[in-house]
Amino acid sequence: MQYDYIIVGQGLSGTHTAWQLIQKGCHVLVIDKGLPYAASMAAAGIINPVSGRRFALAWKFDEVFQTAKDVYAQMEEFLPHPVFKETDIYSVWPSEQMKEAFLSQLNSGNPYLKPHEGTLYQDIGQPLGAGWIKGAHVNIFALLSVFRNLLIKKKALVQDTLGEADLKVDGKNVQFGDFSAKAIVFCDGAHQCEKFVLPGVVPAKGEAIIVEIPGWEGNNIVKKTNSLVPLGKGRYWYGATLQREFEHDKPTTAAKDELEDQLKSLISLPFKTVDVIAGVRATTVDRRPVVGKDPRFGNVYHCNGLGTKGSSLAPFAALNLVKFMEGEVPSIDPEMDLNRYFN
Template sequence: MTADYLIVGQGIAGSVLAWTLHQRGKKVVLVNSPKRPSASLAAAGIFNPLTGKKLVRTWKADQLFPFLKTFYGSLEQELGIRFLHTTTIYRPYRSVEEQNTYLALTADPAIQPYVNEWVDNQSYRPYIHNPFGGLEVTQAGWVDVPVFLESIRGFFRARSQFVETDFDFKELEVREEGVLWRGQSFGKLICCEGPHARENPFFDWLPYNPVKGQLLEVRMDRYPITNIVNQGVFIMPVESNLYRIGATYTWHDIDWQTTEDGKAFLIQKLHGLLKVPYEVVGQAVGIRPATKDRRPLIGLHPVESAVGIFNGLGTKGVSLAPFFADQFADFLEGRKELDPEVNIERTFSLYYSGKNVV
């Protein structure tokens, strides 16, 4: 056998899963198309335990966040590359009413571990509009996704376990004991194609709900804030004087083109938040591999047990991928069952309905 696993797609999902399986002593071959646009390369990579206007705790935050820091931290040490940035997220209150609501929410024991008790609002005031003060979310941060992906790619390429090519399913032969591809045999094929999974003949029946998102890159010379600020849009420091501003969310016109409307929306939001001058130097677009129930799509094909999927991580890929890659690896090794909320068995009725049966 050439390898235990053939993984198609080297975005956040495929990279995290490949590393997880490698760490368990499995031989993995990663395949990635050089031509397909990547949602991961346009991702801000933020992980945030409290999200939305209502300050909702991220699903499974108590499990996800300690796990992701250990995963990325140990990977950084092994590869000798830095891409994990832990920080707080400052959220200026929009009104006195929001201030009172948020302060009441922070009394909840489920929320308390993720907020600072005291915030130096004055330090933000010369740069950010915050007349009502703000809240600082802890245990947050961001992963420099392009650096992370390049480090994983380099690791597997150095071992001749990375193939840069367009993956054609017509070249695949699925057998009961595994798959054949270009004259090589693998125990299982795992599909991690992000939004491109809608074109996958094995999994095109799954309930995808892709979301288009756009970011801006701006330069600022007089903005010393080093953590993330978020109110309507986020301001995330990337490197000296360079910041990412995001993000838009649209469920229509799902393509890989940046738009003037997207740029104008982000600039309008930024004007309401930022006090210092800036210069727009770039714009990026990505299609997030979201699902209709906002839960990942993980598991094995209902008929072809040698074909699996690890996808649908949506806007929280860097948060979800480490924990669920570990769980999926346990499942593939027969150690434990998948969480029912992520297992694609929950969608098998769509497959058996016969409309799009492979």
């Protein structure tokens, strides 16, 4: 079977890349091995415009957020399934320093912050006060499953591992078993295919707990050290840890204990942990994606390095990559071009 592009991976990156290529009328084949600890399967889907102890605005956030809103709206219409919602994040200040940083950003006109007076939830400890962050939430699980079903219907998904031994890339053609294409796009996240590993990508494990909190009806995302995210049906996601050194990808008791201790100091109600989940993110030192044409091979592309912000960065990175691959723009945004790690 002949395709325009073979895409490796159907996490957030592969989903958005496939979506953009299909919009252009390209014939794509997605190969996904169903990695149990893929980052996208563990993520909460929060889009938070600010990060770190200083509430600094994320990289190119205005542009990234506008693209995300446009792309998710198009996807929702087509799928058709709700996956994206703008929502305010209740930011509980964990320290005097962070309270001051928030207020300083607010006073200097950061458009994504809003003040809050008083206590929103009696059961949330907020001795230093709280404010609002204007963010969004992506239902990643729904997005990936609905899109996967769509690919299956189009006979555009192979549930298999793309092994390097079975892949032939000669600069003009890509051959994987019976499938051939003019190019291949690696959207394989932290577990990259060995021969095509990108410099600059650093794996960072993350773990979260899924809890039930009887009597709690909070329907906002609450962020203190970590985030409490309503999942519906009385369940909440709480996380996540970030470990650059780890022995395996699976959930650990140490992370469960750490997260439970933190959650106890956030909420005064008893809760029960019903699951512990883990995933490995592909991060970069400069916290920007790594996207573009691999200089080592003629027809190999990557959309990777989405770090802790795949929900917002995947639509932005994939759109730029697809426009570049299809000759609509002459280059990848230099700040996320993977060539910065080859020079």
